[in-house]
Amino acid sequence: MNGLIQDEFGRQAAPMASAPAFTEARGLTNLLAALGAPPLGRILDVACGPGIVAEAIAPYASKVVGVDATPEMAAQAEARLHKAGFTNAFFRIAQAEHLPFGPAEFDAAVTRLSFHHFPNLPAILAEIRRVLRPTGRLVVADVVTSPDPEKAALHNTLEQLRDPTHVRMLTRPELLSTLRIGGFAPRSEQSWEQKRSFAEWSKIVAAPERMCPLRQIMLALARAGQDAGIQLHETEGDLQFTHTWLLVVAELVPAADM
Numbered sequence: 001m002n003g004l005i006q007d008e009f010g011r012q013a014a015p016m017a018s019a020p021a022f023t024e025a026r027g028l029t030n031l032l033a034a035l036g037a038p039p040l041g042r043i044l045d046v047a048c049g050p051g052i053v054a055e056a057i058a059p060y061a062s063k064v065v066g067v068d069a070t071p072e073m074a075a076q077a078e079a080r081l082h083k084a085g086f087t088n089a090f091f092r093i094a095q096a097e098h099l100p101f102g103p104a105e106f107d108a109a110v111t112r113l114s115f116h117h118f119p120n121l122p123a124i125l126a127e128i129r130r131v132l133r134p135t136g137r138l139v140v141a142d143v144v145t146s147p148d149p150e151k152a153a154l155h156n157t158l159e160q161l162r163d164p165t166h167v168r169m170l171t172r173p174e175l176l177s178t179l180r181i182g183g184f185a186p187r188s189e190q191s192w193e194q195k196r197s198f199a200e201w202s203k204i205v206a207a208p209e210r211m212c213p214l215r216q217i218m219l220a221l222a223r224a225g226q227d228a229g230i231q232l233h234e235t236e237g238d239l240q241f242t243h244t245w246l247l248v249v250a251e252l253v254p255a256a257d258m
Contacts, residue, residue: 002095005117006070008165008205009049013072015204017050017080021196022113027141027245028056030190031110034139034249035060041107044131046096046124047114051077051089057110058086065106066091067099096124104133115142115178116159116169125182132252138184141247143194145169146229154221154228161214163205172246184250191246198239215239 009016016022031053035043038060045054048066050073058064058081066089068074074091081089094100096111097120109128118124128138145152152171159166170178176186198218202211221227222234230241 002069005165008163009068009070010072011206012204013050013070013076015206016073017052017076019204020200021194021204022049022052024194026192027112027194027247028053030192030247031112031139031141032056032060034188034190034247035108035110036137042105044099044101044106044109044128046099046109046111046128047117048077048091049073049113051080051091053110053112054089054091055080055084055086058084058089062088064089065101067094067096069093069095097127099127099131101131103130104136105131106136107133108137108139110139110141112141113143115140115175117165117167119167121178122182125179125184129183129252134252134254136252137187138179138250138252139247140175140179140250141245142175143169143243144172144175144246147171147173148229151227151229154226155230158214158218158228161217162202162210175246175248179248179250183253183255185253186248186250188249189246191244194243194245196241196243198241201241 040061042063043057043061045064045066048054048068051066054064054066054077066077071093074093077091092100109132145155156168179186198215218239222232222239232241
């Protein structure tokens with residue numbers, strides 16, 4: 001799986017760095033607000049990608065450390081923060097299951113659009129717990145899927161056909177339950193919708209050999225009235241759909257209370 005992730009995201013690194021869906025101000029503003037009032041201290045960005053989140057946090061933190069499994073993503077992040085003039089941001093190539101840090105090094109951790117790529121969320125949450133201070137918080141932002149099992153299965157299948165590193169988008173209750181089982185107490189949450197088009201969504205993965213047949217599948221679904229729980233529909237020659245985001249702020253549960 002690691003080789004597949006590095007191959008897939010190595011190719012996606014450059015288009016993701018400028019993709020409107022990732023740089024949209026609303027999501028970044030929501031995530032930054034969830035971290036609390038500045039100064040923010042030491043922040044860990046798990047699966048940092050091309051550094052978009054780190055760049056938003058850096059002005060308000062004493063230090064931002066991004067971790068990503070893909071060298072191309074870490075290189076994009078370093079270049080982004082260097083170009084922006086930040087000297088308090090650092091990036092490491094590492095697996096989220098094996099964070100290269102000591103216990104209690106960070107005041108907070110963030111991770112965006114990563115949960116649906118992680119095959120072993122309990123292991124990753126255990127690592128985040130380990131590197132957070134006892135008063136630390138975790139901010140998770142990801143797209144969630146429909147509570148209807150059939151629609152959720154179809155939605156995840158489409159995502160897997162687009163990107164073979166996709167594991168599964170969770171429903172809202174599943175995401176909250178995963179955090180609780182992992183030793184985090186959700187304290188607040190926020191949800192919003194993001195309109196997407198097939199054209200921009202497919203451009204990010206840069207794999208026309210997959211996207212051309214996938215477009216035909218999704219077009220047939222839309223014309224048959226199957227919306228896959230994402231409001232999939234055809235408009236003016238393109239396919240449109242809506243992603244539902246969930247942002248959760250969670251606090252560490254003391255080990256004695258788990």
